[in-house]
Amino acid sequence: MKIVAGVTIGDGAVIGAGSVVTRDVPPGVVAVGNPCRVVRRITESDRIGYEPPRGKD
Numbered sequence: 001m002k003i004v005a006g007v008t009i010g011d012g013a014v015i016g017a018g019s020v021v022t023r024d025v026p027p028g029v030v031a032v033g034n035p036c037r038v039v040r041r042i043t044e045s046d047r048i049g050y051e052p053p054r055g056k057d
Contacts, residue, residue: 012042 003009003021010027019036029038 014042 001019009025012028013025014030016032019032020034021036025031028042031038
């Protein structure tokens with residue numbers, strides 16, 4: 001992955017391997033390519049059995 005100076009990548013965004021990021025990437029998306037482009041938003045259905053840690057009972 002290569003990121004051009006001054007570009008920001010939003011929280012939770014996933015950037016594909018080998019992508020060249022030339023513009024800002026919004027939060028919560030999957031972006032890939034050369035130049036890097038948003039493919040889709042990340043949704044709840046993308047979760048794979050992850051549960052955040054709970055407090056002690």
